Amino acid sequence: MSETDVLVIGAGVSGLLCASQLQDAGLKVRVVDKGRGPGGRISTRRQADARFDHGAQFFTVRDARFQAFVDQWMQAGVVREWFRHSPEDSNPQGYPRYCGMEGMASVPRYLATQLDVACGERITELSRNIDVWIATSASGARLAAPYLLLSTPLPQALALLDTSGLDYAGNDKAALRRIRYAKALTTMAILDGPSALPQTGFVKLLQKPLAWIADNKLKGISPHATAVTIHSDAEFAEQHWGSPDETCGPLMLEAAEQWLGSPVREYCCHRWGFTTPLNPWHEKHYTNPAIKLTLAGDAFGGARVEGAALSGIEAAEAILHR
Numbered sequence: 001m002s003e004t005d006v007l008v009i010g011a012g013v014s015g016l017l018c019a020s021q022l023q024d025a026g027l028k029v030r031v032v033d034k035g036r037g038p039g040g041r042i043s044t045r046r047q048a049d050a051r052f053d054h055g056a057q058f059f060t061v062r063d064a065r066f067q068a069f070v071d072q073w074m075q076a077g078v079v080r081e082w083f084r085h086s087p088e089d090s091n092p093q094g095y096p097r098y099c100g101m102e103g104m105a106s107v108p109r110y111l112a113t114q115l116d117v118a119c120g121e122r123i124t125e126l127s128r129n130i131d132v133w134i135a136t137s138a139s140g141a142r143l144a145a146p147y148l149l150l151s152t153p154l155p156q157a158l159a160l161l162d163t164s165g166l167d168y169a170g171n172d173k174a175a176l177r178r179i180r181y182a183k184a185l186t187t188m189a190i191l192d193g194p195s196a197l198p199q200t201g202f203v204k205l206l207q208k209p210l211a212w213i214a215d216n217k218l219k220g221i222s223p224h225a226t227a228v229t230i231h232s233d234a235e236f237a238e239q240h241w242g243s244p245d246e247t248c249g250p251l252m253l254e255a256a257e258q259w260l261g262s263p264v265r266e267y268c269c270h271r272w273g274f275t276t277p278l279n280p281w282h283e284k285h286y287t288n289p290a291i292k293l294t295l296a297g298d299a300f301g302g303a304r305v306e307g308a309a310l311s312g313i314e315a316a317e318a319i320l321h322r
C-alpha cells in the first residue's frame with residue numbers, strides 16, 4: 001500500500017496538468033493510468049514505418065492560463081504551430097493550431113516525465129476507509145491517498161465511484177449521469193505514395209460519413225511513410241460500432257477516396273467510445289469536499305484539449321484552496 005497526498009486516476013491532459021500544479025505546490029501526487037503510455041485521447045501510434053496521431057489532431061488556445069503552459073512547451077521544443085488558416089475560419093487571419101513536435105503524444109510524455117506516473121494499471125474498484133481513498137487495480141495493486149482526483153471520461157469515473165458504495169454526489173448524481181459523449185471510428189491507412197490532401201495536411205469535411213482527414217507525413221510526424229488518419233462522424237460510428245474492420249475500414253476509405261491520391265497499402269481501425277462530451281457540466285470540475293473527491297476532464301472543461309486542460313488547472317486550484 002503506497003501513501004500519497006493526492007491520487008490521480010487518468011493521465012490525460014486534465015489529470016497530468018492537475019497533478020503538476022499540485023506537485024509544484026508541494027503535495028505528493030501519484031498518477032495511474034490503464035493505457036500503455038500517458039495521454040489518453042491525445043495519442044500517437046506507430047504502425048510499420050508509419051506514425052499516426054489517431055486521437056486529437058491539434059489544439060487551439062483561447063485562455064491566457066493555458067497559453068502560459070503552451071508558451072513553455074514551445075520553449076522546451078515540445079510543441080509547434082502546425083497551421084493557422086483553414087477554409088472554414090471566419091477570421092481570414094486564422095489562428096494557431098498547435099501539435100506535438102513528434103506527434104501529439106509529445107505533450108503528455110513531457111508532462112509525465114516530471115511526475116510519478118504508473119501506466120498499465122487499470123483501476124477496477126474504489127473504497128474509502130475513514131479518511132483515505134483506496135484504489136485497487138486489475139493487477140491487484142492497492143493505492144491509497146486522502147484526496148482523489150478522477151479524470152477519466154465521466155461515465156467511467158461514475159462507474160468506478162459506484163463500486164465504493166458511497167453517496168458521492170448527492171442530488172447531482174442524476175445530472176452527472178446525463179452527460180453523454182459522441183462516439184467515432186478512426187481508420188488509419190498507409191499509402192503507397194503521396195496523398196491528395198492540401199499542403200497543410202488537414203481537411204475538415206462536412207459531408208457524411210466523415211468528419212476530417214489528416215496526412216501525418218505532411219504534418220511532419222511520419223517522415224518514412226504517407227499515413228492518413230480518417231475520422232468518421234458520430235452517426236456512422238453508432239451504425240458500425242459492432243462491424244469488423246473489414247467492413248467499416250473500406251467504407252471509410254471509399255468515402256475518403258478523393259483525398260487519398262495513392263493506393264492503400266494497409267489499414268486498421270480504432271473505436272473511440274468517448275470522443276468529446278455533447279453536454280458538458282456547467283463548471284470546470286465537480287468537487288465533494290466532505291469526501292475529498294474532485295472530478296475533472298473535458299466533461300467539465302468543455303469538448304477540446306484546452307477544455308480538459310483548464311478543468312485540470314481549476315481542479316488543482318480547488319484542491320489547494322481546501
Ligand SMILES: Cc1cc2nc3c(=O)[nH]c(=O)nc-3n(C[C@H](O)[C@H](O)[C@H](O)COP(=O)(O)OP(=O)(O)OC[C@H]3O[C@@H](n4cnc5c(N)ncnc54)[C@H](O)[C@@H]3O)c2cc1C
Pocket residue numbers: 009010011012013014015032033034035038039040041042054055056057058059060121122123124151152153156160184186231272274275276296297298299302303304305306308
Ligand atoms: C478521435 C478524437 C479526435 C479529437 N480531436 C481533437 C482535436 O483535434 N482538438 C482538440 O482540442 N480536441 C480533440 N479531441 C478531444 C480531446 O482529445 C479531449 O477533449 C481531451 O484529450 C480529453 O482529455 P481528458 O484528460 O479529459 O481525458 P482523457 O484524455 O480521456 O484521459 C483520461 C485517462 O483516463 C484513463 N483511464 C480511464 N479509465 C481508467 C481506469 N479505470 N484506470 C486507470 N486509468 C483509466 C484513460 O486511459 C485516459 O488516459 C479529440 C478526441 C478524439 C477521441
